[in-house]
Amino acid sequence: MARNEEKAQSMLNRFIAMKNEEKRKPKERRPYLASECRDLAEADRWRGEILREIGVKVAEIQNEGLGEHRLRDLNDEINKLLRERVHWERRIVDLGGPNYTKNIAKMTDLDGNIIDVPNPSGRGPGYRYFGAAKKLPGVRELFEKPPEIRRRRTRYDIYKRINASYYGYRDDEDGILEKLEATAEKEMREKAETEWWKMDQIRREAKKAVKSSQVVNVEPASKDILFEEEEDVVEEERRERERVVRESSKQQEFVVHVPLPDEKEIEKMVLEKKKMELLSKYTSDVLMEEQKEAMTMLNVQR
Numbered sequence: 001m002a003r004n005e006e007k008a009q010s011m012l013n014r015f016i017a018m019k020n021e022e023k024r025k026p027k028e029r030r031p032y033l034a035s036e037c038r039d040l041a042e043a044d045r046w047r048g049e050i051l052r053e054i055g056v057k058v059a060e061i062q063n064e065g066l067g068e069h070r071l072r073d074l075n076d077e078i079n080k081l082l083r084e085r086v087h088w089e090r091r092i093v094d095l096g097g098p099n100y101t102k103n104i105a106k107m108t109d110l111d112g113n114i115i116d117v118p119n120p121s122g123r124g125p126g127y128r129y130f131g132a133a134k135k136l137p138g139v140r141e142l143f144e145k146p147p148e149i150r151r152r153r154t155r156y157d158i159y160k161r162i163n164a165s166y167y168g169y170r171d172d173e174d175g176i177l178e179k180l181e182a183t184a185e186k187e188m189r190e191k192a193e194t195e196w197w198k199m200d201q202i203r204r205e206a207k208k209a210v211k212s213s214q215v216v217n218v219e220p221a222s223k224d225i226l227f228e229e230e231e232d233v234v235e236e237e238r239r240e241r242e243r244v245v246r247e248s249s250k251q252q253e254f255v256v257h258v259p260l261p262d263e264k265e266i267e268k269m270v271l272e273k274k275k276m277e278l279l280s281k282y283t284s285d286v287l288m289e290e291q292k293e294a295m296t297m298l299n300v301q302r
Contacts, residue, residue, distance in 0.1 A: 034084075034091040043095060047088040054081045061131035068136060075133040082128070 030046050037043045060066075061074045089100045129139055164170055171177050261269070279288060 034087040037088075037091060038095075040092065040095040040097050043088055043092050044097060047085060047092065047100070050081055050085045050088065054078060054085070057081070058130050061133060064132040064135070066132070071131075071133045071136060075129060078130055079127055 030049065031037055034043070034046075037046065057074055057078050061071060061078065064071075066074070086101070093099050093101075129136075129142075133139060134143060
Protein backbone atom coordinates (compact mmCIF):
# COMPACT_ATOMS: atom_id res chain seq x y z
CA MET A 1 0.00 0.00 0.00
CA ALA A 2 2.78 2.37 0.91
CA ARG A 3 4.58 1.45 -2.28
CA ASN A 4 1.65 2.54 -4.44
CA GLU A 5 1.36 5.84 -2.59
CA GLU A 6 5.04 6.50 -3.23
CA LYS A 7 4.57 5.79 -6.95
CA ALA A 8 1.58 8.11 -7.15
CA GLN A 9 3.41 10.81 -5.25
CA SER A 10 6.35 10.44 -7.60
CA MET A 11 4.16 10.69 -10.68
CA LEU A 12 2.43 13.74 -9.17
CA ASN A 13 5.77 15.41 -8.55
CA ARG A 14 6.85 14.79 -12.10
CA PHE A 15 3.59 16.16 -13.44
CA ILE A 16 3.87 19.34 -11.35
CA ALA A 17 7.48 19.85 -12.46
CA MET A 18 6.46 19.42 -16.13
CA LYS A 19 3.70 22.02 -15.80
CA ASN A 20 6.08 24.47 -14.21
CA GLU A 21 8.53 24.02 -17.07
CA GLU A 22 5.76 24.72 -19.57
CA LYS A 23 4.86 27.95 -17.82
CA ARG A 24 8.46 29.19 -17.91
CA LYS A 25 9.80 31.18 -20.77
CA PRO A 26 12.38 29.52 -23.02
CA LYS A 27 15.86 29.73 -21.56
CA GLU A 28 17.52 32.85 -22.76
CA ARG A 29 20.97 32.42 -24.25
CA ARG A 30 23.83 34.75 -23.36
CA PRO A 31 24.81 36.97 -26.28
CA TYR A 32 27.98 35.94 -28.05
CA LEU A 33 29.24 39.53 -28.18
CA ALA A 34 28.95 41.87 -25.23
CA SER A 35 28.43 44.80 -27.59
CA GLU A 36 25.04 43.37 -28.60
CA CYS A 37 23.61 44.05 -25.14
CA ARG A 38 21.98 47.48 -24.76
CA ASP A 39 20.62 47.21 -21.21
CA LEU A 40 22.85 47.82 -18.16
CA ALA A 41 20.83 45.44 -15.94
CA GLU A 42 21.09 42.66 -18.52
CA ALA A 43 24.83 43.18 -18.86
CA ASP A 44 25.22 43.02 -15.08
CA ARG A 45 23.13 39.82 -15.00
CA TRP A 46 25.27 38.15 -17.66
CA ARG A 47 28.41 39.13 -15.77
CA GLY A 48 27.03 37.51 -12.58
CA GLU A 49 26.23 34.33 -14.54
CA ILE A 50 29.80 34.19 -15.82
CA LEU A 51 31.13 34.62 -12.28
CA ARG A 52 28.98 31.69 -11.08
CA GLU A 53 30.30 29.47 -13.87
CA ILE A 54 33.84 30.43 -13.02
CA GLY A 55 33.23 29.58 -9.35
CA VAL A 56 31.87 26.13 -10.23
CA LYS A 57 34.77 25.31 -12.51
CA VAL A 58 37.38 26.63 -10.04
CA ALA A 59 35.90 24.38 -7.33
CA GLU A 60 36.01 21.43 -9.73
CA ILE A 61 39.63 21.99 -10.78
CA GLN A 62 40.82 21.62 -7.18
CA ASN A 63 40.45 17.84 -7.52
CA GLU A 64 43.87 16.40 -8.46
CA GLY A 65 42.36 13.04 -9.42
CA LEU A 66 40.64 14.34 -12.56
CA GLY A 67 43.67 13.61 -14.73
CA GLU A 68 46.02 15.82 -16.67
CA HIS A 69 43.83 16.23 -19.78
CA ARG A 70 40.67 17.14 -17.83
CA LEU A 71 42.59 19.60 -15.67
CA ARG A 72 44.04 21.31 -18.73
CA ASP A 73 40.59 21.53 -20.36
CA LEU A 74 39.06 23.00 -17.20
CA ASN A 75 41.87 25.53 -16.93
CA ASP A 76 41.32 26.58 -20.58
CA GLU A 77 37.57 26.97 -19.96
CA ILE A 78 38.19 29.12 -16.86
CA ASN A 79 40.57 31.39 -18.79
CA LYS A 80 38.00 31.70 -21.59
CA LEU A 81 35.32 32.72 -19.07
CA LEU A 82 37.74 35.25 -17.53
CA ARG A 83 38.28 36.91 -20.91
CA GLU A 84 34.53 36.96 -21.49
CA ARG A 85 33.99 38.53 -18.07
CA VAL A 86 36.41 41.32 -18.97
CA HIS A 87 34.41 42.05 -22.13
CA TRP A 88 31.17 42.33 -20.15
CA GLU A 89 32.82 44.55 -17.52
CA ARG A 90 33.98 46.91 -20.26
CA ARG A 91 30.48 46.90 -21.71
CA ILE A 92 29.05 47.78 -18.28
CA VAL A 93 31.41 50.75 -18.07
CA ASP A 94 30.33 51.85 -21.56
CA LEU A 95 26.66 51.70 -20.50
CA GLY A 96 27.38 53.91 -17.48
CA GLY A 97 27.73 51.21 -14.85
CA PRO A 98 30.43 50.67 -12.17
CA ASN A 99 34.00 49.74 -13.05
CA TYR A 100 34.61 46.21 -11.75
CA THR A 101 38.15 45.97 -13.18
CA LYS A 102 39.65 47.92 -10.25
CA ASN A 103 39.37 44.99 -7.85
CA ILE A 104 40.73 42.08 -9.91
CA ALA A 105 41.94 39.09 -7.90
CA LYS A 106 45.69 38.56 -8.04
CA MET A 107 47.28 35.28 -9.09
CA THR A 108 49.30 33.39 -6.45
CA ASP A 109 51.89 30.62 -6.60
CA LEU A 110 51.90 27.33 -4.67
CA ASP A 111 53.07 29.12 -1.50
CA GLY A 112 50.32 31.78 -1.72
CA ASN A 113 52.61 34.58 -2.86
CA ILE A 114 51.17 37.06 -5.38
CA ILE A 115 52.91 36.88 -8.76
CA ASP A 116 52.64 38.84 -11.97
CA VAL A 117 50.65 37.25 -14.80
CA PRO A 118 52.44 37.53 -18.15
CA ASN A 119 50.22 39.22 -20.70
CA PRO A 120 51.98 40.01 -23.99
CA SER A 121 48.81 41.24 -25.71
CA GLY A 122 48.00 43.88 -23.09
CA ARG A 123 44.23 43.24 -23.34
CA GLY A 124 42.66 41.70 -20.27
CA PRO A 125 44.35 39.28 -17.89
CA GLY A 126 46.98 36.87 -19.08
CA TYR A 127 46.72 33.10 -19.02
CA ARG A 128 46.27 31.82 -15.47
CA TYR A 129 46.50 28.48 -13.72
CA PHE A 130 44.12 27.38 -10.98
CA GLY A 131 44.00 24.65 -8.39
CA ALA A 132 45.60 21.35 -9.34
CA ALA A 133 46.62 22.77 -12.74
CA LYS A 134 49.51 24.55 -11.00
CA LYS A 135 51.06 21.16 -10.19
CA LEU A 136 50.97 19.78 -13.73
CA PRO A 137 54.30 18.88 -15.38
CA GLY A 138 55.71 21.90 -17.15
CA VAL A 139 53.59 24.29 -15.08
CA ARG A 140 55.24 23.80 -11.69
CA GLU A 141 58.51 25.14 -13.12
CA LEU A 142 56.79 28.42 -13.97
CA PHE A 143 56.02 29.05 -10.29
CA GLU A 144 59.41 28.01 -8.96
CA LYS A 145 61.80 30.83 -8.25
CA PRO A 146 65.10 30.60 -10.14
CA PRO A 147 68.14 29.96 -7.92
CA GLU A 148 69.95 33.07 -6.88
CA ILE A 149 73.27 33.46 -8.65
CA ARG A 150 75.93 34.51 -6.19
CA ARG A 151 77.61 37.48 -7.76
CA ARG A 152 81.31 37.89 -7.19
CA ARG A 153 82.14 40.94 -5.12
CA THR A 154 84.00 43.69 -6.90
CA ARG A 155 86.72 45.87 -5.44
CA TYR A 156 84.13 48.63 -4.99
CA ASP A 157 81.88 46.33 -2.91
CA ILE A 158 84.83 45.36 -0.70
CA TYR A 159 85.98 48.90 -0.02
CA LYS A 160 82.40 50.11 0.47
CA ARG A 161 82.18 48.24 3.79
CA ILE A 162 85.53 49.51 5.09
CA ASN A 163 85.14 52.29 7.65
CA ALA A 164 86.95 53.65 10.68
CA SER A 165 86.16 50.53 12.71
CA TYR A 166 88.04 48.38 10.18
CA TYR A 167 91.25 50.27 10.95
CA GLY A 168 90.68 50.09 14.71
CA TYR A 169 89.89 53.76 15.29
CA ARG A 170 86.78 52.93 17.33
CA ASP A 171 88.18 50.19 19.56
CA ASP A 172 88.05 52.47 22.59
CA GLU A 173 84.35 53.23 22.15
CA ASP A 174 83.02 49.78 23.04
CA GLY A 175 84.58 49.80 26.52
CA ILE A 176 86.21 46.37 26.19
CA LEU A 177 89.73 47.69 25.65
CA GLU A 178 89.43 50.01 28.65
CA LYS A 179 88.61 47.11 30.96
CA LEU A 180 91.57 45.10 29.68
CA GLU A 181 93.99 48.02 30.01
CA ALA A 182 92.76 49.09 33.45
CA THR A 183 94.63 46.31 35.28
CA ALA A 184 97.90 46.88 33.42
CA GLU A 185 97.62 50.64 33.89
CA LYS A 186 97.14 50.22 37.63
CA GLU A 187 100.22 47.98 37.94
CA MET A 188 102.37 50.38 35.92
CA ARG A 189 101.19 53.33 38.00
CA GLU A 190 101.99 51.55 41.28
CA LYS A 191 105.43 50.54 39.97
CA ALA A 192 106.21 54.10 38.83
CA GLU A 193 105.11 55.53 42.19
CA THR A 194 107.28 53.04 44.10
CA GLU A 195 110.33 53.89 42.02
CA TRP A 196 109.71 57.60 42.49
CA TRP A 197 109.49 57.25 46.26
CA LYS A 198 112.75 55.26 46.30
CA MET A 199 114.55 57.90 44.25
CA ASP A 200 113.11 60.64 46.42
CA GLN A 201 114.45 58.89 49.52
CA ILE A 202 117.90 58.61 47.93
CA ARG A 203 117.92 62.32 47.12
CA ARG A 204 116.97 63.24 50.69
CA GLU A 205 119.72 61.05 52.14
CA ALA A 206 122.24 62.61 49.74
CA LYS A 207 121.21 66.14 50.72
CA LYS A 208 121.56 65.31 54.43
CA ALA A 209 125.03 63.89 53.80
CA VAL A 210 126.12 67.02 51.94
CA LYS A 211 124.90 69.33 54.73
CA SER A 212 126.50 67.30 57.51
CA SER A 213 129.68 66.50 55.49
CA GLN A 214 129.32 62.84 56.34
CA VAL A 215 129.77 59.77 54.17
CA VAL A 216 126.42 58.08 53.58
CA ASN A 217 126.18 54.46 52.57
CA VAL A 218 123.95 54.39 49.50
CA GLU A 219 124.87 50.87 48.43
CA PRO A 220 121.28 49.57 48.65
CA ALA A 221 120.14 52.49 46.56
CA SER A 222 122.85 52.05 43.92
CA LYS A 223 120.66 49.59 42.11
CA ASP A 224 117.93 52.21 41.88
CA ILE A 225 120.38 54.78 40.59
CA LEU A 226 121.53 52.36 37.98
CA PHE A 227 117.89 51.71 37.13
CA GLU A 228 117.32 55.42 36.65
CA GLU A 229 120.30 55.58 34.27
CA GLU A 230 119.44 52.28 32.61
CA GLU A 231 118.40 53.82 29.34
CA ASP A 232 121.69 55.70 28.97
CA VAL A 233 123.69 52.55 29.76
CA VAL A 234 121.74 50.48 27.26
CA GLU A 235 122.23 53.16 24.62
CA GLU A 236 125.99 53.29 25.35
CA GLU A 237 126.27 49.52 25.10
CA ARG A 238 124.41 49.55 21.81
CA ARG A 239 126.77 52.14 20.38
CA GLU A 240 129.78 50.13 21.57
CA ARG A 241 128.44 46.99 19.87
CA GLU A 242 127.87 48.88 16.64
CA ARG A 243 131.44 50.26 16.76
CA VAL A 244 132.88 46.77 17.31
CA VAL A 245 130.85 45.40 14.43
CA ARG A 246 132.03 48.17 12.12
CA GLU A 247 135.69 47.60 13.06
CA SER A 248 135.41 43.85 12.55
CA SER A 249 133.74 44.40 9.17
CA LYS A 250 136.57 46.74 8.16
CA GLN A 251 139.16 44.13 9.14
CA GLN A 252 137.39 41.47 7.12
CA GLU A 253 137.32 43.63 4.00
CA PHE A 254 140.26 43.03 1.60
CA VAL A 255 141.32 46.13 -0.27
CA VAL A 256 143.32 45.59 -3.46
CA HIS A 257 145.75 48.44 -4.10
CA VAL A 258 147.34 47.01 -7.30
CA PRO A 259 145.59 45.74 -10.44
CA LEU A 260 145.33 41.96 -10.52
CA PRO A 261 145.88 40.08 -13.79
CA ASP A 262 143.00 38.27 -15.34
CA GLU A 263 142.99 34.68 -16.58
CA LYS A 264 144.36 35.45 -20.07
CA GLU A 265 147.33 37.40 -18.70
CA ILE A 266 148.09 34.62 -16.25
CA GLU A 267 148.04 32.03 -19.05
CA LYS A 268 150.32 34.24 -21.13
CA MET A 269 152.77 34.63 -18.26
CA VAL A 270 152.82 30.87 -17.63
CA LEU A 271 153.48 30.25 -21.32
CA GLU A 272 156.37 32.72 -21.38
CA LYS A 273 157.87 31.11 -18.32
CA LYS A 274 157.73 27.68 -19.93
CA LYS A 275 159.38 29.05 -23.09
CA MET A 276 162.18 30.57 -21.06
CA GLU A 277 162.72 27.31 -19.26
CA LEU A 278 162.97 25.44 -22.58
CA LEU A 279 165.32 28.01 -24.07
CA SER A 280 167.55 27.97 -21.00
CA LYS A 281 167.66 24.20 -21.21
CA TYR A 282 168.71 23.90 -24.87
CA THR A 283 170.60 27.19 -25.47
CA SER A 284 173.50 28.97 -23.84
CA ASP A 285 173.47 32.25 -21.99
CA VAL A 286 175.47 33.99 -24.70
CA LEU A 287 172.96 32.98 -27.34
CA MET A 288 170.11 34.23 -25.19
CA GLU A 289 171.80 37.60 -24.73
CA GLU A 290 172.33 37.93 -28.46
CA GLN A 291 168.69 37.06 -29.13
CA LYS A 292 167.53 39.70 -26.67
CA GLU A 293 169.72 42.35 -28.26
CA ALA A 294 168.48 41.48 -31.73
CA MET A 295 164.84 41.69 -30.58
CA THR A 296 165.52 45.01 -28.90
CA MET A 297 167.12 46.43 -32.02
CA LEU A 298 164.21 45.21 -34.18
CA ASN A 299 161.70 46.46 -31.61
CA VAL A 300 160.02 43.07 -31.44
CA GLN A 301 157.92 42.30 -28.42
CA ARG A 302 156.61 38.91 -27.53
